[in-house]
Amino acid sequence: MDTVTITINGRQVDVPPGTTVLNAARQAGIDIPTLCHFPSLIPIGACRLCLVEVKGQRNPQPACTFPVTQGMEVQTDTPRLYEMRKFILSMLFSERNHFCPYCELSGSCELQDLGYRFGLDHFLFETYTKPFPLDASHRHLVIDHNRCVLCARCIRACSEIAANHTLGLGNRGAATLISCDADAPWGESTCVSCGTCAQVCPTGAIIDRRSSYMGRNRQLDRVASACNRCSVVCAMKVAVRGGRVVRIESDWEAPVNGGLLCERGRFEPLHDERERVTEPMIRREGRLMAATWDDALEAAAEKLRGAGGADLGVAVSGDATNEALYTAAKLFREDLGASYLGLLNRNVPKLSGRSGTLADLATSDLVIVVGVDLMKEMPVAAYLSKRAVDKGARLIVVDDGDNGLAPFASLTVPTSDIASAVAAAAAAGRPVVLHGGVTGETAEALKKIADKASFIAMQPGVNAFAATALGFNGDGRAAGTKVLYMILGEQTVGQVIPGQFTIVQAAFRSPAVEGADIVLPSAVWSERAGSLTSTDGRILKADKAVEPAGSAKADWEILALLAQKMGKKSLSFDETSQAALIEIKGKERA
Amino acid sequence: MKADYDTLLKEFTPEQVEKLKEIIERYKGKPGGLIPVLEEAQVSLEYLPVPVQKVIAAELNLPLSRVYGVVTFYSFFTMTPRGRHTVRVCLGTACYVRGGKAIAETIEKLYDVKEGETTADRRFTYETVRCLGACGLGPVVVIDDEVHGRMKPAKVKEVLNQYE
Known part of the structure; x- marks a missing residue:
């Protein structure tokens, strides 16, 4: 049998066998309140808020774990269930400190939302006043056990999503606490700081230091983005408020990293304190002087016009987006006939197979x-x-x-x-x-084992897969060229060779920037739209989340403007994206 | 993860560590082996501090958080050493009204222990209980398996001195 038919609140629903009552109801658009349930985690039926009445079952059953059977009749919204759910919620509120006004999550809290939904405008039971500890030993995260409802979402995320098993339950009954390893302080535990636990916590028990008290859920905009910290290129959502990045979250729908990020992707970009390049600069009398975009681009174009193809080189870091790589390949290789196209990161050649x-x-x-x-x-x-x-x-x-x-x-x-x-x-x-x-x-x-195994070359350069596909395969040492154009983005690799005229587009100060003749300020990951290709060939798009610092521009846009200055045709962002995708995917197939 | 048996030698004798190895060996790779290992390990080692849990976790290929969770969930397991003798003072209703509390306080003062603790010389582990079913003898103190009824604060030292 391909599907089973069940009746929920009198409505017929067809679902595959093995589906839980909760998922069947959600598929039919019927809402059942939940708390410990989280779609990407294995359900455990701990909180009992999703109790439903199943005909033939003596007691109400948790919808999140109860599988459907042919002809099952389910009621999800009876007065008896309402009272039960309200009772369970009141018990949850009576344990520990669920006094909302001082909580970071007030306004975005699943427990609070349920409280409102069931009309809990006062505590029905006396609250338990024993204070529980708070662990603030972790550099990014804080756990306040007083806010915890023991739904074990964090524990399941730690095990099922991050496969790290740091979090577990310690002790029993009213004394139960989420604990790290064998009750180690969080900051000294085996935690890898992936932050998944904070993303699944329904209450204000696990919060991250950086984004706390910076806005409620409904005040934040979420922008789709792609992590540019390594060549895995994880899909992520950037939470933005008032033109600032508040928090980075993983995208649960993402095919590979779904729900998962690492410390470098989730937290480090928010603590990047490297000095930015915020305006174009031209070297005059030995010193880098601020210039307008027009002057800087004109100076660069003039230099490029004067150089013959044999004298001209371009070097990219793995940070360049697909669009920038495509625009650069077109301008430098096809239009200007540059003799050298190099990648500043080490390239890992694919093993055949x-x-x-x-x-x-x-x-x-x-x-x-x-x-x-x-x-x-x-x-x-x-x-x-x-x-x-x-x-x-x-x-x-x-x-x-x-x-x-x-x-x-x-x-x-x-x-x-x-x-x-x-x-x-x-x-x-x-x-x-x-x-x-x-x-x-x-x-x-x-x-x-080439015929048998799946081989994945793990590139040290973020977008190295696309860079090599688009022909940037030189070793990064552009000796012999007289004019070198470097696209560094957020990386601080590369060095200026004395005697070589160097044009650098970069987001941060670095030795290459200090030695350059013309500097063009580049936007960072959150300030630009662009796509990246992961080391296994997935193409992920990032939207612009915030405005660039100073007058910085997206890496591909700088190249498009430069092409225009040189009288070449330039494409729109979408056209560039599409053309880059065809080029990268086409090369991959060939 | 590699099991670190050497650290255990700081707290346990080489014979005890060998015994632990032997216990683990018997259950290694078998599903549901954790609780029997913990049970037997506690019999041999008397208590299960974190280094022992780490060894068991590594050998049974389980997360330390899981082992710790089981150890702290069951009241049978203890992470602190137990004394040679267990002293249980009854604070059930009958014993309480007949002066159980004073007995408890006397023990706490004389041996410098609190509920659930063990004396520094590991002679006594001191616990309180609610009713032992010997209300007619109250206040009652049970040491190991021996019941001492009609206790008085002045008699505490004399009775406990019978146990070395």
């Missing part, structure tokens, strides 16, 4: 990580690997030094013993190989 995606980790039975410390370089890929391990996959780490994933591996071998990893992969069903730069014998050994 099937190119996989990070989504393959979810169904893999063997993960081999070789030549890269994912915990350090690309944490979300490490969490996804750990998730595979939790599902029963084996993890083999091939590394001669320390590797952050080694403690979770079933086998850690030096590169000299790559053969044992290869042998394991040959025996496995769906092996996935995540590799950094591997060469020589290691690469040769891995090629033996």
